[in-house]
Amino acid sequence: MVEKSEAALVKLVARKNQAAFKKLLNMHLSGINRYTVRMIGNAANAEDITQEVFLRLWTRADSYKPEASKLSTWLHNIAHNLCIDYFRKNNRFIQDSSEIYETEESLHLTSVSGRPHGIATSGSDEPEHELAKKNRDHDVKKALMTLPERQRSAIIMCHYQGVSNKDAAHIMEVSVDALESLLSRGRLKLRKLLTEDGKS
Amino acid sequence: MNIQRFKELIEAYGTRSERWPEADRHAALIFLEAERDAVEIINELRRLDEALDADIVAQSTNLKADILHQISLTTVNRAEKNRDDLFSKLWHWLGPYANGSFVIWRPAIAACIPLLTGVYLGSVVETGSDDQLFEWEEDIYVMGLVSENEEQE
Numbered sequence: 165m166v167e168k169s170e171a172a173l174v175k176l177v178a179r180k181n182q183a184a185f186k187k188l189l190n191m192h193l194s195g196i197n198r199y200t201v202r203m204i205g206n207a208a209n210a211e212d213i214t215q216e217v218f219l220r221l222w223t224r225a226d227s228y229k230p231e232a233s234k235l236s237t238w239l240h241n242i243a244h245n246l247c248i249d250y251f252r253k254n255n256r257f258i259q260d261s262s263e264i265y266e267t268e269e270s271l272h273l274t275s276v277s278g279r280p281h282g283i284a285t286s287g288s289d290e291p292e293h294e295l296a297k298k299n300r301d302h303d304v305k306k307a308l309m310t311l312p313e314r315q316r317s318a319i320i321m322c323h324y325q326g327v328s329n330k331d332a333a334h335i336m337e338v339s340v341d342a343l344e345s346l347l348s349r350g351r352l353k354l355r356k357l358l359t360e361d362g363k364s
Numbered sequence: 365m366n367i368q369r370f371k372e373l374i375e376a377y378g379t380r381s382e383r384w385p386e387a388d389r390h391a392a393l394i395f396l397e398a399e400r401d402a403v404e405i406i407n408e409l410r411r412l413d414e415a416l417d418a419d420i421v422a423q424s425t426n427l428k429a430d431i432l433h434q435i436s437l438t439t440v441n442r443a444e445k446n447r448d449d450l451f452s453k454l455w456h457w458l459g460p461y462a463n464g465s466f467v468i469w470r471p472a473i474a475a476c477i478p479l480l481t482g483v484y485l486g487s488v489v490e491t492g493s494d495d496q497l498f499e500w501e502e503d504i505y506v507m508g509l510v511s512e513n514e515e516q517e
Contacts, residue, residue, distance in 0.1 A: 193428055198421045211424055215431050222435045304419040322377060323416055329385045347376040355412045
């Protein structure tokens with residue numbers, strides 16, 4: 165039902181209907197942005213990619229085939245390819261750890277040396293606990309960024325985005341078995357990284 | 365489902381059953397209820413899922429507005445591009461080279477357009493009539509004769 169109405173909205177977008185575009189934007193923006201932020205590790209660059217994803221929805225809506233994939237899968241496919249292009253252009257897959265701090269949330273917590281030192285509590289009674297949580301969040305982000313981009317993409321899609329294994333395999337142009345292999349290797353590396361630090 | 369497949373499943377998709385593939389979920393849940401080893405695998409690997417779940421991405425407040433602004437710009441640019449395309453198509457059509465061959469009749473037609481337009485306008489649009497012009501000339505001639513006669517008298 166949702167897919168049918170989405171397909172109808174995409175048809176309207178192909179005819180340059182801004183109201184339909186706005187509805188689809190409301191439905192998918194946060195999900196796609198979460199994917200790009202986790203993939204790129206830098207909020208500003210990730211937002212550029214998210215913008216490009218939705219510009220493509222606007223300009224190429226007529227190329228979307230609802231019988232072939234869900235809109236969410238189509239958008240993730242575009243986002244994934246743009247992220248891969250970004251890494252190729254920038255010739256790197258390991259994010260400079262200093263950039264990982266560049267989120268609106270963490271700017272309040274980061275000292276000049278780059279290590280979190282204070283806490284902007286919002287009524288919390290347990291600042292130490294809150295700080296420990298922030299540190300752990302940062303460690304997870306950092307650990308994710310050390311993964312090769314394909315393993316990272318597989319984990320983000322299957323763990324965070326709720327993309328099915330078949331759709332994720334389709335997006336990454338691999339078999340489901342190959343996807344499972346990417347996921348297993350990625351998760352094993354994450355487990356080692358996070359356990360070595362003693363934070364997980 | 366066996367312990368090997370169950371382990372593969374957990375290592376790939378994590379310990380939360382809602383993330384397991386639909387095709388395996390039911391069998392894996394039954395296996396989990398029946399096998400103690402399966403529960404141990406889950407307990408061993410649960411901490412990674414908890415750590416991953418703790419990671420939150422802050423949402424930008426301006427992103428939606430930026431995208432809507434971008435698409436309105438794209439719409440304006442597209443309209444301008446379409447207009448430019450129309451002019452450039454017309455220009456190319458009028459040029460003597462089309463599809464790699466020399467076509468003389470198109471520029472010839474282009475050159476004749478002002479001539480044909482002039483002929484058409486000349487035949488259709490009314491300028492002042494010749495009779496009116498003649499009447500003026502006659503008046504001037506009569507006035508001239510009158511003044512000449514007056515001088516002679």
